[in-house]
Amino acid sequence: MxxxxxxxxxxxxxxxxxxxxxxxxxxxxxxxxxxxxxxxxxxxxxxxxxxxxxxxxxxxxxxxxxxxxxxxxxxxxxxxxxxxxxxxxxxxxxxxxxxxxxxxxxxxxxxxxxxxxxxxxxxxxxxxxRELGPDALAIDRESFVSGLRGYRGAIKCWLMDQARLAGIGNVYSDEILFQAGLHPKHAGNSLNGTQAESVYGIMQRVLEGAVAAGADPARLPDGYLLPNRGEGGRCPACGEALDTVRACGRTAWYCPHCQAPDEVSG
CATH class of the missing domain: 3.20.190.10 (MutM-like, N-terminal)
Incomplete structure (x- = not known):
């Protein structure tokens, strides 16, 4: 999509x-x-x-x-x-x-x-x-951190919820969480302020970088998940085989080594 x-x-x-x-x-x-x-x-x-x-x-x-x-x-x-x-x-x-x-x-x-x-x-x-939330490239740091830290569910679900944050879907939420080293089902409210601020900065960097690349995964920098995301894909950081998990009704791709489960939401 x-x-x-x-x-x-x-x-x-x-x-x-x-x-x-x-x-x-x-x-x-x-x-x-x-x-x-x-x-x-x-x-x-x-x-x-x-x-x-x-x-x-x-x-x-x-x-x-x-x-x-x-x-x-x-x-x-x-x-x-x-x-x-x-x-x-x-x-x-x-x-x-x-x-x-x-x-x-x-x-x-x-x-x-x-x-x-x-x-x-x-x-x-x-x-x-349409009750859309703020645009993901326009939301300010404070609003992002406050919203994410107050969310009890899986962080991937919060990133994809268009009423909370507009613009991110299944693909780029995977990239953001990979860059952040967070499991897709990591609970949003388990992050401290520094961690939530880090996710905000990573989100901005990933989205701006993807726009600069014309949304072409092949043009993304080395170390990005997207060019490797899919069957047979391996982590660009450690070489581990990528795995999937269901979150918010979607299939999330992640590295089981670099994004080990911790404070996972049910």
Whole structure:
């Protein structure tokens, strides 16, 4: 599932190549992805208006039409992506939405049809309506530490709870916990202040590094879990075979040597 680094990469691509270009046509091929808006209404809202600004909150991407009196909202579900189109080139096979400019356009590609396309008056209003927590790259240290240390459950679950912290999913929570040397089911409230502050710093470093790498695991620094995460993977630090454990209904990958269980939550 696209997480904060992926969506931030999409945002920067749209920011660089899609702003200031009048929308001539919108094509919705997957109306089931639309939330509280019809294909016709979406088309009328965008037609002949330029996209002028992008923002991101957690895993959601927002882009404003000129006047900033409304924002297109995109969530990428399990496998969605954003593809810039050049000229009259072929569209992605699973394009659920295509926004066409005079030359080229942008496609929202969603092979598994599990994302969301919507419209909102502002990113702030949307985040409030969805009860999203603060963005993982915007939350301040004090709020992060306070929230984590007051949580009795598994630390992985807290990191992934979008109502507490928006943007982190299964993949990057594994990386953060690997870098922190914590078992995925380590109890959040068992951390002292210094440990919680360390997790905060590691989270910031991991997310910023992943954004700098264009959310491409192959471009991450040596010593990261993600390029090795999966069947047959080995710990980049000690060479131990990676293992899995179920946490919050998800499969967490970890190193049983470097992330030995300690103060594990049930």
């Amino acid at each position: 696209p997480e904060l680094p992926d969506v931030e990469t999409f945002r920067r691509t749209l920011d660089a190549h899609g702003l200031g270009r009048p929308v001539r046509r919108t094509t919705v091929s997957a109306p089931d992805l639309l939330a509280d808006i019809s294909p016709q209404s979406l088309g009328r809202l965008l037609k002949n208006h330029s996209l002028v600004e992008t923002r991101r909150h957690g895993k959601y991407l927002f882009t404003a039409r000129e006047g900033r009196d409304g924002w297109l909202v995109l969530h990428f579900g399990m496998s969605g992506t954003l593809v810039m189109l050049e000229g009259k080139g072929a569209q992605p096979e699973h394009a659920g939405l295509v926004v066409t400019f005079d030359h080229g356009g942008v496609a929202y590609d969603s092979p598994r049809r599990l994302g969301m396309i919507g419209w909102t008056e502002s990113p702030e209003a949307f985040a409030a309506s």
